[in-house]
Amino acid sequence: MADILTTWAALTFNGISFGMILFLISSGLTVTLGVMRLVNLAHCGFAMIGGYIAMAAVDYLGFGLLASVPVAVVGTMIIAAVIERTLFQWTYGISELGQILMTIGLAFVMVALCNILFGPLLHALPVPDWLTGNFTVAGVVVSVYRCFLVVVSGLIAIGIWYVVERTDFGARLRASVDNPRMARCAGINVRRIFSFTFTAGCGLAAVGGVLGTQMLPIEPFYALNYLILVLIVVATGGLGSLKGSFAAALIIGVIDTYGRYILPAGGGFVMYAIVLVVLLARPQGLFARA
Amino acid sequence: MSEHNANQPALEITGLYKNFGALKVTQDINLTLQPGVRHALIGPNGAGKTTLVNQITGVLKPDAGTIRLFGTDITNATPEKRVALGVVRTFQIISLFLRLTVAENIGLAIAAAQSLDAKPWGSLRDDDRVVDAVRALLERLDLLGVAERKVRELGYGQRRLVEIALALALKPKVLLLDEPAAGVSSHDLGMLLEILNRLPSDIAVLVIEHDMSLVFRFAERITVLVGGALLVEGSVDEVRADQRVRDVYLGRRAYV
Amino acid sequence: MATLSTARAVAPSIRNAFAAHRINAIDVGIWMVAIGAYFVVPTYLSLGTTVLIMILFTLSLDLAVGYGGIDTLGQGAFYGVGGYAAAFWALNVTSEPISGLVAGALVAALLGIVTGPIILRTRGLTLIMITLAITSMLEEFAVTAKSITGGDDGLTGYHIDPIFGMFHFDIYFRTAYFYALAVLAVAFVVARIVVNSPFGLTIRGIRENPVRMRLLGVPIRNRLIGLFTLSGAMAGVAGALTAQVTGLIGVDTLTFLVSGNALISLILGGFGRLYGAFLGAALFYIFSDRAAAINPFHWYLGLGVLLILAVRFMPNGLIGLGEQFQLFRERKQGRGLDRGAS
Numbered sequence: 001m002a003d004i005l006t007t008w009a010a011l012t013f014n015g016i017s018f019g020m021i022l023f024l025i026s027s028g029l030t031v032t033l034g035v036m037r038l039v040n041l042a043h044c045g046f047a048m049i050g051g052y053i054a055m056a057a058v059d060y061l062g063f064g065l066l067a068s069v070p071v072a073v074v075g076t077m078i079i080a081a082v083i084e085r086t087l088f089q090w091t092y093g094i095s096e097l098g099q100i101l102m103t104i105g106l107a108f109v110m111v112a113l114c115n116i117l118f119g120p121l122l123h124a125l126p127v128p129d130w131l132t133g134n135f136t137v138a139g140v141v142v143s144v145y146r147c148f149l150v151v152v153s154g155l156i157a158i159g160i161w162y163v164v165e166r167t168d169f170g171a172r173l174r175a176s177v178d179n180p181r182m183a184r185c186a187g188i189n190v191r192r193i194f195s196f197t198f199t200a201g202c203g204l205a206a207v208g209g210v211l212g213t214q215m216l217p218i219e220p221f222y223a224l225n226y227l228i229l230v231l232i233v234v235a236t237g238g239l240g241s242l243k244g245s246f247a248a249a250l251i252i253g254v255i256d257t258y259g260r261y262i263l264p265a266g267g268g269f270v271m272y273a274i275v276l277v278v279l280l281a282r283p284q285g286l287f288a289r290a
Numbered sequence: 291m292s293e294h295n296a297n298q299p300a301l302e303i304t305g306l307y308k309n310f311g312a313l314k315v316t317q318d319i320n321l322t323l324q325p326g327v328r329h330a331l332i333g334p335n336g337a338g339k340t341t342l343v344n345q346i347t348g349v350l351k352p353d354a355g356t357i358r359l360f361g362t363d364i365t366n367a368t369p370e371k372r373v374a375l376g377v378v379r380t381f382q383i384i385s386l387f388l389r390l391t392v393a394e395n396i397g398l399a400i401a402a403a404q405s406l407d408a409k410p411w412g413s414l415r416d417d418d419r420v421v422d423a424v425r426a427l428l429e430r431l432d433l434l435g436v437a438e439r440k441v442r443e444l445g446y447g448q449r450r451l452v453e454i455a456l457a458l459a460l461k462p463k464v465l466l467l468d469e470p471a472a473g474v475s476s477h478d479l480g481m482l483l484e485i486l487n488r489l490p491s492d493i494a495v496l497v498i499e500h501d502m503s504l505v506f507r508f509a510e511r512i513t514v515l516v517g518g519a520l521l522v523e524g525s526v527d528e529v530r531a532d533q534r535v536r537d538v539y540l541g542r543r544a545y546v
Numbered sequence: 547m548a549t550l551s552t553a554r555a556v557a558p559s560i561r562n563a564f565a566a567h568r569i570n571a572i573d574v575g576i577w578m579v580a581i582g583a584y585f586v587v588p589t590y591l592s593l594g595t596t597v598l599i600m601i602l603f604t605l606s607l608d609l610a611v612g613y614g615g616i617d618t619l620g621q622g623a624f625y626g627v628g629g630y631a632a633a634f635w636a637l638n639v640t641s642e643p644i645s646g647l648v649a650g651a652l653v654a655a656l657l658g659i660v661t662g663p664i665i666l667r668t669r670g671l672t673l674i675m676i677t678l679a680i681t682s683m684l685e686e687f688a689v690t691a692k693s694i695t696g697g698d699d700g701l702t703g704y705h706i707d708p709i710f711g712m713f714h715f716d717i718y719f720r721t722a723y724f725y726a727l728a729v730l731a732v733a734f735v736v737a738r739i740v741v742n743s744p745f746g747l748t749i750r751g752i753r754e755n756p757v758r759m760r761l762l763g764v765p766i767r768n769r770l771i772g773l774f775t776l777s778g779a780m781a782g783v784a785g786a787l788t789a790q791v792t793g794l795i796g797v798d799t800l801t802f803l804v805s806g807n808a809l810i811s812l813i814l815g816g817f818g819r820l821y822g823a824f825l826g827a828a829l830f831y832i833f834s835d836r837a838a839a840i841n842p843f844h845w846y847l848g849l850g851v852l853l854i855l856a857v858r859f860m861p862n863g864l865i866g867l868g869e870q871f872q873l874f875r876e877r878k879q880g881r882g883l884d885r886g887a888s
Contacts, residue, residue: 105853112847235675269686276679283672387754393563398751402762407748415564438563
């Protein structure tokens with residue numbers, strides 16, 4: 001009995017840490033969708049780019065995992081800002097289908113370039129010694145690194161919450177999400193808010209990409225393989241709702257981990273079925289604005 | 291249905307009331323449209339014109355009163371049912387099928403009216419009745435020359451005419467025109483009026499309009515609403531001469 | 547006066563104002579290329595058969611997306627389900643091929659009727675997500691339900707009888723090629739009849755302005771479900787063909803990339819034109835086959851760049867590009883006449 005309990009407790013914890021990574025990657029996407037109604041299927045590509053930059057920093061510059069995070073974030077944000085300023089100018093105002101096809105095209109380009117630059121192999125970044133190993137709490141074996149992930153992601157989530165809810169920038173961002181036209185009338189530069197948020201969102205995705213390589217290893221098809229998972233987090237949480245994405249990411253992370261434990265061959269089935277039910281009951285997502 | 295009640299009014303509204311909470315938007319409205327009449331409904335913003343139209347078309351349910359169409363009580367009929375019976379409206383904001391041709395726009399309405407819209411074979415172009423009906427409508431509205439053009443290539447004035455043609459395609463007995471002059475340039479107003487004057491003479495037309503020059507030249511009778519209640523009803527000259535109307539409504543307008 | 551007055555002199559042609567696909571040079575050209583390919587490149591009939599089947603699949607997607615405006619990413623579900631149904635039919639009922647196609651169509655249509663009312667309640671991104679979720683669920687189900695679907699290995703080891711008892715399937719895909727071509731021709735005729743019909747016009751009306759369509763008294767959800775089911779059945783036939791001519795149906799038929807590739811074919815060819823599916827799918831699948839043989843990653847790079855440029859510079863596809871050019875020429879020639887009328 002105690003065994004079963006500890007197993008499930010460990011599963012839950014693993015699910016939560018997985019969900020945290022999902023949240024980091026999807027947080028930028030939900031805001032992009034909420035503010036500009038831009039369906040960006042290349043978003044996972046930015047997490048992948050972050051992962052590869054960190055890998056390069058570790059391999060060629062001898063950086064540690066943690067030191068490589070800021071390098072990856074800044075590098076990804078520069079690339080994101082350039083792409084936002086150029087390519088994405090084309091996507092505003094075209095149909096959702098057009099956006100899907102154009103951003104899928106961008107994801108293809110990312111996949112191909114990463115393969116040409118870094119090869120097709122799977123990579124996980126080395127975890128520093130002090131973060132390896134496990135410890136036991138009340139009989140539950142907990143990985144130090146996953147514990148670290150939960151703490152760091154939790155701090156970042158709190159940081160995001162603070163910026164969005166407590167700062168002047170956050171107020172303008174919320175106004176832009178609620179009603180872009182009204183915000184524009186009130187003198188808010190929605191375009192600039194969006195550019196900034198988009199870039200910051202890609203930076204967050206990069207953090208998720210770098211820290212999550214133990215669960216989601218870096219490879220050229222990263223941009224496409226985890227896309228559906230991230231999209232589902234965003235849709236289930238409700239477009240534009242960070243709170244919703246956070247809840248949805250944790251729920252999906254846990255359910256997916258459970259599902260793969262119960263039904264190793266087709267664990268995803270459970271998750272997709274639940275997501276389908278959620279979307280049918282609440283087509284606008286769990287935390288959609290009324 | 292049409293023959294035995296030829297001497298009935300086309301539309302007869304009696305004792306209509308509607309409240310939104312404490313707000314009385316329709317107070318004891320009585321309005322009778324004889325077949326073929328050209329009737330205008332005017333009043334300042336907030337007078338309850340749109341609310342009245344919504345009750346006639348069945349989008350809103352009145353709190354009290356009756357609405358009769360050729361003697362038949364339609365107070366509780368659904369909007370779709372009323373369209374089928376012949377109560378049709380146009381919209382202030384033009385809503386058309388932009389990437390379809392003018393003829394296709396009207397063909398769609400005719401197909402819907404004749405329940406052809408689920409037929410997955412054949413073509414409207416080979417259906418002589420539909421083609422003739424489309425041609426007759428286009429002729430009446432001076433749109434024959436643009437039959438093959440897509441609606442998005444048309445100017446605002448012509449789009450307004452297509453909007454009216456769509457309503458006529460549904461074979462109305464009572465036609466409600468919601469601000470037909472809205473957005474039409476002063477330049478095109480004369481033409482619009484000329485075409486409105488050519489509407490089938492057996493249809494009762496109720497026009498809701500802000501443009502007084504159009505109202506005075508088009509309507510035979512005018513009803514003035516103020517604050518949800520009927521202020522005056524009468525002929526154009528009577529309403530023009532009425533001091534209360536001048537005070538309440540027309541007096542504020544520079545061009546009267 | 548110019549905007550309201552019209553030139554009476556122009557002879558009114560109400561019939562021609564209704565869009566219709568008429569037999570023209572493009573038709574003749576496409577079918578001659580399809581038949582000619584059999585003789586010109588007999589060693590590539592395997593690829594040719596795949597291309598024909600994918601044209602059929604893309605055609606089915608054009609009905610839903612191009613004509614109905616249903617932005618689905620789940621068309622692969624119909625394709626996969628149709629394929630599994632045909633394989634299951636061949637394994638457990640009969641090896642007769644035509645009935646297998648019918649089985650694939652019916653099972654896919656059933657999926658359309660069941661999921662249509664759910665999917666078509668939504669629009670935009672939610673619709674995209676729900677169609678993705680349904681496809682992913684079916685994919686996971688196919689992996690899990692080994693007894694029905696063979697799991698990761700898929701269904702194989704079935705035999706397909708000669709068509710009408712006369713035409714044996716051969717290893718050179720000669721029979722398969724003409725089989726696929728005949729089925730595609732039938733599907734094209736059906737699609738064309740439906741598109742030209744009052745129902746087809748109604749569907750385009752719904753795509754343009756659903757609110758107005760409802761005000762005309764049309765039950766738009768039912769019409770869309772009808773279209774979705776027809777489109778699904780057609781995709782199911784494509785899947786069934788794949789199962790029959792390759793002798794294998796696997797989980798990969800249910801991935802979102804199957805839908806994505808057809809969508810890409812459509813943007814390349816052009817939406818809502820029927821021919822867009824022919825042109826786009828032929829180009830996409832021939833190039834992807836050749837390029838994948840050389841270096842799949844360079845293919846992705848080229849395809850990605852092409853997609854971005856296609857959405858930006860030719861949103862109506864290659865067919866649309868041709869039409870624009872033709873329109874431009876007509877305008878140029880008819881300029882004097884236009885001026886005279888206004």
